[in-house]
Every structure is written in C-alpha cells, then in structure tokens.
Amino acid sequence: MIEGIIIKGIGGFYYIRTQDGIIQCRARGIFREENLIPLVGDRVRIRISQEDNTGYIEEIFERKSQLLRPPVANVTQAIIVMSVKKPNISTWLLDRFLLMAEYEKLEIIICINKADLAPDKTEDIKTIYKNAGYKVISTSSKANMGIEELSTALKNNISVFAGPSGAGKSSLLNKVNPEFKLVTGEVSNKTKRGKHTTRHIELLNLEENTYVLDSPGFSSLNIDFIEEEIEVRDYFREIHKYGEHCKFLSCLHDKEPNCEVKKQVELGNINNSRYVNYLQFLEEIKNIRRY
Incomplete structure (x- = not known):
C-alpha cells in the first residue's frame, strides 16, 4: 500500500496524489459503517489494483483540522x-x-x-x-x-x-x-x-x-456551530485582548457595567464597526440557542 493526499472527490471517486502520480480510488464500505466520509485534504493509505491501476482507500489518517464549509481536512x-x-x-x-x-x-x-x-x-x-x-x-x-x-x-x-x-x-x-x-x-x-x-x-x-x-464562493455563513454566545468574544482578537481586563469574567461586553471593551471602543482602540458586528453575532447566537 502507498500513502497520498485526496486532492478531489467527484461522484464517489477520490483522486489521490501519490509519489507515483494521481490514482483514482473508491472508499471501502467500512467507512460508511463508521460514518466516516473521506474529505479533500485527507492523508490516506491506499491499495492499488494491478489490473487497472485504480485503488481503494484503506485508511484515513487522523485529521489535524476539519472545516464544515467547504468540507475539507487538514487545512492549516x-x-x-x-x-x-x-x-x-x-x-x-x-x-x-x-x-x-x-x-x-x-x-x-x-x-x-x-x-x-x-x-x-x-x-x-x-x-x-x-x-x-x-x-x-x-x-x-x-x-x-x-x-x-x-x-x-x-x-x-x-x-x-x-x-x-x-x-x-x-x-x-x-x-x-x-x-x-x-x-x-x-x-x-x-x-x-x-x-x-x-x-x-x-x-x-x-x-x-x-x-x-x-472553494466555491458564498455570500453568507451560518454560525450555528457556535454553542454558547460567550464563545463569540474569543473569536474577535482585540475584544478578547481587552476583555481580559473587564471587572466580570463572564462579561459579554454588551450591557455590563465597568466594561473595558466598551471603554476601548469609545477610545477608538477597538473599531466601532467591528464591535457592532460582534454585538450582532452575539445576538444571533442568543436567538439560535433560545429556540
């Protein structure tokens, strides 16, 4: 067996770049039983048929990362x-x-x-x-x-x-x-x-x-993968940075008193449009979790 990386998947076929060139493969049925779908970017081990030089994916190595959209693995x-x-x-x-x-x-x-x-x-x-x-x-x-x-x-x-x-x-x-x-x-x-x-x-x-x-272009992104609204503050770098100095550890930087983030917005150290977007995303996650 040889190792490679999945560079494309179309119609149930996966195209694996290996040291011997690009090999067209199918995935073993065991992956369906394990509810594991090969993704572009997966590092894999394949077995090649000597008859037609096509192959089967025998093993998918552990992923370092996995994106939902586009569905790819091991992006850095x-x-x-x-x-x-x-x-x-x-x-x-x-x-x-x-x-x-x-x-x-x-x-x-x-x-x-x-x-x-x-x-x-x-x-x-x-x-x-x-x-x-x-x-x-x-x-x-x-x-x-x-x-x-x-x-x-x-x-x-x-x-x-x-x-x-x-x-x-x-x-x-x-x-x-x-x-x-x-x-x-x-x-x-x-x-x-x-x-x-x-x-x-x-x-x-x-x-x-x-x-x-x-990746195929798209004009909107669903953010329902975020489980708690408090997580949103960690995904805005400058809000996370200044938020560490807030009076309350659980501060969402919205309506809480003595909020360092709101102070830095007023001082111009945090861009106002970034802060407004943060509040909109925060409200969106709140509404998603409410229902």
Missing part, C-alpha cells in the same frame, strides 16, 4: 479574500469569515483584493484589521500587486481561499501559478455580485508540501 491556513470594489467590501461578511477561521484555529491572512481600484479605502480597511491583530495583504491580479507576498505566505501550508463570489480568488490563484488556469467570472452589472465559477472542491498543488484550495 485561511486566506480570506475580499474585494475592496466590484463588489464593494462588506466588513460584516469579512468578520463572519474571520469568526469561522478563528473557530477552526487556523492561521489567517486577510487579502484585500482589487486594491488598485480604491487605494485609500484599502488602506483604511488594512489599518482596522492590522490593529485587530491580523496580517493583511493588498493585492490586485490586474496590477500584479502583492502576488509575490501572497505566494511566500502560502509555502508549506494547505491554504483555503475563502470569500464571496466575485472577490477574485481564482484570478489571484492564476497569478500565483498560471498553470492552474482556473475559470474566472465578471461581476454582474445587475446584482453587483460575482458569478460562481468554482464548481467543485479541489486541492491544487503549488509546490512540495504546498497546496491551495479554491
């Missing part, structure tokens, strides 16, 4: 791509992506794309999120901006590219490696939203030990 890093224009950036949506990535304990890089279309706005957004504790890269596939910095950040990681349709994820990946030849789409003039161009989940091999995942 999230590259959250948001266009500053066409479509216009939504910090509410960006904070939602960040919350999901923080929940999964991934390394995070924010990529403000199409930065050449609105340089001043890009710098304003970068300042907000750098102050919150994130690495932020300005990029533009058309202006060839930030591509080298992005490429360097991808090395020795399995990185998922997340963000809404039209943000330019596929265009950036084509710049990082022109051999990918991913299909890209224009933003609809009517809806001002991007058209879905990525049809399935696939790990793209950039270089040794370096993979990227171009």
Whole structure:
C-alpha cells in the first residue's frame, strides 16, 4: 500500500496524489459503517489494483483540522479574500469569515483584493484589521500587486481561499501559478455580485508540501456551530485582548457595567464597526440557542 493526499472527490471517486502520480480510488464500505466520509485534504493509505491501476482507500489518517464549509481536512491556513470594489467590501461578511477561521484555529491572512481600484479605502480597511491583530495583504491580479507576498505566505501550508463570489480568488490563484488556469467570472452589472465559477472542491498543488484550495464562493455563513454566545468574544482578537481586563469574567461586553471593551471602543482602540458586528453575532447566537 502507498500513502497520498485526496486532492478531489467527484461522484464517489477520490483522486489521490501519490509519489507515483494521481490514482483514482473508491472508499471501502467500512467507512460508511463508521460514518466516516473521506474529505479533500485527507492523508490516506491506499491499495492499488494491478489490473487497472485504480485503488481503494484503506485508511484515513487522523485529521489535524476539519472545516464544515467547504468540507475539507487538514487545512492549516485561511486566506480570506475580499474585494475592496466590484463588489464593494462588506466588513460584516469579512468578520463572519474571520469568526469561522478563528473557530477552526487556523492561521489567517486577510487579502484585500482589487486594491488598485480604491487605494485609500484599502488602506483604511488594512489599518482596522492590522490593529485587530491580523496580517493583511493588498493585492490586485490586474496590477500584479502583492502576488509575490501572497505566494511566500502560502509555502508549506494547505491554504483555503475563502470569500464571496466575485472577490477574485481564482484570478489571484492564476497569478500565483498560471498553470492552474482556473475559470474566472465578471461581476454582474445587475446584482453587483460575482458569478460562481468554482464548481467543485479541489486541492491544487503549488509546490512540495504546498497546496491551495479554491472553494466555491458564498455570500453568507451560518454560525450555528457556535454553542454558547460567550464563545463569540474569543473569536474577535482585540475584544478578547481587552476583555481580559473587564471587572466580570463572564462579561459579554454588551450591557455590563465597568466594561473595558466598551471603554476601548469609545477610545477608538477597538473599531466601532467591528464591535457592532460582534454585538450582532452575539445576538444571533442568543436567538439560535433560545429556540
């Protein structure tokens, strides 16, 4: 048997990258009995049939991480791509992506794309999120901006590219490696939203030990995976940081007195739009748990 990584799964077939090339495999029935579904990103051991050079997945190694959407395993890093224009950036949506990535304990890089279309706005957004504790890269596939910095950040990681349709994820990946030849789409003039161009989940091999995942775009994220509203404060880095100085350990930074987080919002050390989004997510989780 040989080892490899699942790079794609379509119609019950899994495509495994091995030292001997890409092998088409099926999964053993025992995985269904164990309610274990092979995922893109899984490290596996396979047995190859000498008759037709196809194989069967015999073992799935323990996962280091597992995302719900897109359903992938062993991702180490999230590259959250948001266009500053066409479509216009939504910090509410960006904070939602960040919350999901923080929940999964991934390394995070924010990529403000199409930065050449609105340089001043890009710098304003970068300042907000750098102050919150994130690495932020300005990029533009058309202006060839930030591509080298992005490429360097991808090395020795399995990185998922997340963000809404039209943000330019596929265009950036084509710049990082022109051999990918991913299909890209224009933003609809009517809806001002991007058209879905990525049809399935696939790990793209950039270089040794370096993979990227171009995931289908989506414009909203369900956060019902969060069990308690108190968890939300841990997924906003600057709120978690200042919240440690609150009078009450259970402070939700909402209506409690002597709240250090609210004080820092007033002082401008926590961005007000980030705080407003935090309160909205907090209320959302409260309502989910209520029912």
